[in-house]
Amino acid sequence: MQDNTVYLNMAGGSLGQIQSELLKLISKQKIKGFILDYWQLVTGIPKGQTKADFLFDVAQWVANFSRKHDIFCILLSQVNKEGGMFGSSG
Numbered sequence: 567m568q569d570n571t572v573y574l575n576m577a578g579g580s581l582g583q584i585q586s587e588l589l590k591l592i593s594k595q596k597i598k599g600f601i602l603d604y605w606q607l608v609t610g611i612p613k614g615q616t617k618a619d620f621l622f623d624v625a626q627w628v629a630n631f632s633r634k635h636d637i638f639c640i641l642l643s644q645v646n647k648e649g650g651m652f653g654s655s656g
Contacts, residue, residue, distance in 0.1 A: 599638030
């Protein structure tokens, strides 16, 4: 799998940066899918939007993008002790 894997270290990357890099990889390297690890660390929350609403938008973008480009995506997230996505300790 080494010849078939591209790793992007985009810790703290914004949604716009992720979109741009994925479009380049689809075009130049013909990727078949991607893993976004992990969802809550995507940055770029617009002013006035809650984190929950932003992360909903990120998840919806991932679904739409994957469908449009016919690629798979695995979206990883961290859940807290209560099984929720926000707050508390993961």
